[in-house]
Amino acid sequence: xxxxxxxxxxLGLSGTKCGCEIGECGACTVLLDGEPVNSCLVLAPQIxxxxxxxxxxxxxxxxxxxxxxxxxxxxAAHCGFCTPGMLLSAKALLDWNPRPTExxxxxxxxxxxxxxxxxxxxxxxxxxxxxS
Ligand code: FES
Ligand code: FES
Numbered sequence: 001x002x003x004x005x006x007x008x009x010x011l012g013l014s015g016t017k018c019g020c021e022i023g024e025c026g027a028c029t030v031l032l033d034g035e036p037v038n039s040c041l042v043l044a045p046q047i048x049x050x051x052x053x054x055x056x057x058x059x060x061x062x063x064x065x066x067x068x069x070x071x072x073x074x075x076a077a078h079c080g081f082c083t084p085g086m087l088l089s090a091k092a093l094l095d096w097n098p099r100p101t102e103x104x105x106x107x108x109x110x111x112x113x114x115x116x117x118x119x120x121x122x123x124x125x126x127x128x129x130x131x132s
Contacts, residue, residue: 003039003047004028007054015055015084019113026112029085030054036092036111055084058091067091067129074125078116085112090126099130 004021007013007030019027021040028039031053058065067087070076077083086109093100093108100108105126106119114122 001044003030003032003037003042003044003052006044006047007039007052013054013056017081017084019081024113025082026085026089026109027082029088029112031088031092034092034095036089038111053088053091055087058087065091067094067126070125070129071122074121074128076118076121076125078114078118082112082114082116086114086122090129093126094130100126102127105130 001010004016004018007016008018016030016039017027018040019025023038023041026038029036030039031037032042032047033050034053059068064072065087067090071083071087089109089112090105093105097104102123105123109122109126
């Protein structure tokens with residue numbers, strides 16, 4: 001069993017999306033010990049003793065994470081399928097580099113495909129969140 005199926009099917013955490021299941025789309029991105037990974041490529045036993053952050057754990061209780069607020073403000077979610085993965089890739093970037101350049105933002109989300117092609121708004125939202 002992979003981590004993606006463990007999260008969605010066994011734990012009911014459906015925020016993590018299943019796109020390609022071959023490590024191409026980034027819809028299944030979660031943070032493993034703070035690093036973005038494609039959960040479809042991680043075997044469930046590999047997470048033993050490690051910390052997994054999914055989109056469900058991103059926001060504080062009863063609120064939104066600043067990245068989520070910024071995605072809302074910039075209309076950066078269209079169908080929303082790529083959004084959880086985008087948010088987690090962006091969080092990993094900002095945790096490591098709180099003031100990234102546009103190029104660094106684009107590189108950080110280069111493994112996350114948006115089929116609605118809303119990249120401009122997504123990059124703007126991450127840029128704004130990094131400045132706030
Ligand atoms: S579902 Fe994992 S990368 Fe596409
Ligand atoms: S918002 Fe639809 S795939 Fe990105």
